[in-house]
Amino acid sequence: xxxxxxxxxxxxxxxxxxxxLREQGINVTDIVHSGKTxxxxxxxxxxxxxxxxxxxxxxxxxxxxxxxxxxxxPAVKILVFSVxxxxxxxxxxxxxxxxxxxxxxxxxxxxAEIIRKILSGQEYYPPEFMFSAQEIETIKDQKNSxxxxxxxxxIQAAQxxxxxxxxxxxxxxxxxxxxxxxxxIERVFKKTxxxxxxxxxxxLKKVGMIQ
Numbered sequence: 180x181x182x183x184x185x186x187x188x189x190x191x192x193x194x195x196x197x198x199x200l201r202e203q204g205i206n207v208t209d210i211v212h213s214g215k216t217x218x219x220x221x222x223x224x225x226x227x228x229x230x231x232x233x234x235x236x237x238x239x240x241x242x243x244x245x246x247x248x249x250x251x252x253p254a255v256k257i258l259v260f261s262v263x264x265x266x267x268x269x270x271x272x273x274x275x276x277x278x279x280x281x282x283x284x285x286x287x288x289x290x291a292e293i294i295r296k297i298l299s300g301q302e303y304y305p306p307e308f309m310f311s312a313q314e315i316e317t318i319k320d321q322k323n324s325x326x327x328x329x330x331x332x333x334i335q336a337a338q339x340x341x342x343x344x345x346x347x348x349x350x351x352x353x354x355x356x357x358x359x360x361x362x363x364i365e366r367v368f369k370k371t372x373x374x375x376x377x378x379x380x381x382x383l384k385k386v387g388m389i390q
Contacts, residue, residue, distance in 0.1 A: 181298050182225065184209040186217040186244065187233040187260070199287035205294055214239030221252055229256040229298055231290075234263055234272070235387035240334070242271065242326050242388060249276040256297050260290065261387065268386040269308060271326035273318045279303035324370040329388070333370075336363045338389040341380045 183205055187193040190212050197207045208227060211217045214236055221227070230248065234241035241259060248255050257277040261268070262284075269280050278297045281290060282305060293303045304310050310318075332353070339349040350360040364376070373379045383389045 180206045181228040182206055182208045183294060183298075184211065184217065184220070184227040184230045186211050186214065186230055186236075186241075188212050188236045189233070196287060196290075200291055200294070203288060203291040205291050213237070214241065214244040217244055218247055221248065221255065226252050226255050229258060229278075229294060231258050231260050231294070232277075234259060234261040234268060235390060237390065239331075240388050242275065243331070243334075245272060245275045245277055246327065258294060258297050258303070263387045264305075264307075265385050265387075266308065267382075269305060270318050271323055271386060273304070273315060274321060274323035274326055276319065280305060324372075325382075325386075325388070328370050329367065333363050333367050334383075334388060336360060337367055337379060337383055340364070340376055341384065341389050 183200070185193050185197055185207060193210055193212065197210045200207050209220060211220060215238060217230065217232070232241045232244060241261070245257050245259070248257060258279040258281060259272045259277050260281050260283060262282070264282055272280055279293060279302055281293050281303060296303055302315070304315065335353065336349055339352055340346070344352065346360050346364070347357055350357045353360070364379070367379055368374065371379055371382050373382055380389070
């Protein structure tokens with residue numbers, strides 16, 4: 180029976196979701212609450228056939244998890260399951276090669292059906308966006324600089340700025356020079372196509388890469 184892992188930091192909600200999916204015949208073998216735990220379990224255990232993955236999680240966002248799994252364990256299918264309904268977030272995940280994206284507003288019965296579709300080799304994306312098959316392929320072929328190229332250190336710096344730390348305080352917290360922080364932030368500006376720190380923070384929050 181095909182194995183499904185749930186990865187979401189909402190502990191109680193995810194436990195209830197796992198119970199509901201099992202009642203509908205979905206073989207939920209693992210429930211984890213961080214991106215790091217997800218990666219560790221896939222690396223050191225039996226890889227699941229599908230990961231149901233949240234985006235906005237502390238320490239490691241779903242983008243990093245999806246990118247790593249698709250490069251290292253390409254056979255593992257990924258269904259993004261998020262409260263985020265932002266167009267850029269959906270496109271960003273599609274560009275990383277995920278197999279589906281569903282909003283958390285759907286019912287567990289609908290989620291179970293989507294999981295079955297993806298396990299059978301189909302894909303699923305929000306019908307609200309009305310992507311054609313050709314548009315999906317175009318998005319997959321496009322390079323997405325913020326979803327694919329932001330480093331963990333750059334994301335960490337952006338998160339610290341979002342926590343109202345000055346660049347000097349961010350440098351001290353990360354143990355590097357202010358000059359290095361300035362260079363990292365400039366790269367974040369370029370990769371997100373933003374011109375101000377406020378713009379960067381708002382964009383990365385909107386797509387769920389920082390909190």
